[in-house]
Amino acid sequence: MFTGIVEELGKVAERNGSRLRIEANLVLQGSGLGASIAVNGCCLTVVATDGSSYWDADVSDETYSRTNLSSLHAGDPVNLERPMALGDRLGGHMVLGHVDAVGHVVAPA
Template sequence: MFTGIVEEVGEVLAVEHTGEDARLRLRGEVVTQGVRLGDSIAVSGVCLTVTSLGDDATFTADVMPETLRRSTLGTLAPGSRVNLERAVRADGRLDGHLVQGHVDGVGALVSRTPGPRWDDLVLRLPAGLARYVAEKGSIAVSGVSLTVTHVGEDTFGVSLIPTTLAATTLGDLTPGDPVNLEVDVVAKYVERLLGARPTADDEGGRA
C-alpha cells in the first residue's frame, strides 16, 4: 500500500525486454534506503517488486505483460524520469490517500493553465473510469495523490502546488502526454457492494 506522496523522481537506467514482459533497472537515492529484496516500490504509480539491489542506489524490477498493457511503463526508455515511493509502513503517516499501485487505466493531459503559484490541469479519462471520480475526491496521477477540482463527462481537473510541480514528473507534462490513473479504491468497493444482491446464505446469517 502507498500514499501517493512521491519521495523522489528517479531515473530509468535500462529496459530489457524479455519476450512479452520487461525488466527495469532504475536509480533512486531515497527509495533504495532500507529496502530489501521482495519489497514494493511504486514506479509512476505502479507497484513493482524489487528483484535486485545495487551498491549505487539502483534496483531492478520485473514488469509483467498485463502491466505493460495497462500502464505507461511500456513506453519507458533509458533516461526516463519516474515518480518513486516506497510502500508505507503500518506505523507511518498517511499523508495522501490509500493507493494500491494497481493502475486502472492510462489517461492523457488535455491542457494546463499556469496560475500565480500553481498550475491547473485538465486530464482525459479512459471510458468507464469517470464514475469513480468525484469533485474534492482523491485520485492518483502517475503515483501522485491529488484532489479533484472538477469532473466532466470524460475529463477531470486538478491543481498542482509548487511542491508538486518541482518534486514530481507532473511538472514536466505537456498536452498529449500519457499518465497512469488509479481511482479511489473506496469508490470501487462501494459500487461493488451496492450492486451486489444478498444470497440465501447472507439472509440466513443475519442475526
C-alpha cells in the same frame, strides 16, 4: 499501500525486455529484495539491487500494456515511492498501486 506522495524522482537506467532498471537513492534505504516500490504509481517488486544506486523489477506484458511504463526509455524520469509502514503519518491517500481498470482522457479539465 502507498500514500501517492512522490518521495524521489528516479531515472530509468535500462529497459531490457521485461526487466526494468531504475536509478534511485532514497527509496532504496531500508528496501531489499522483495520490497515493493511504486513507479509512476504502479507497484513493482525489487528483484535485484546494489542497495544504493539502482534496483531492477520484472514487468509483465500485461502491466506494460495497462500502464505508462511501456513508454519508458533509458534516461526518462520516474516518480518513486516506498510503501507505507504501520504507524507512518498518512499525509496523502491510501493507494494500492495495482491496476484495476484503464481509462482514456478525452479532454483536459
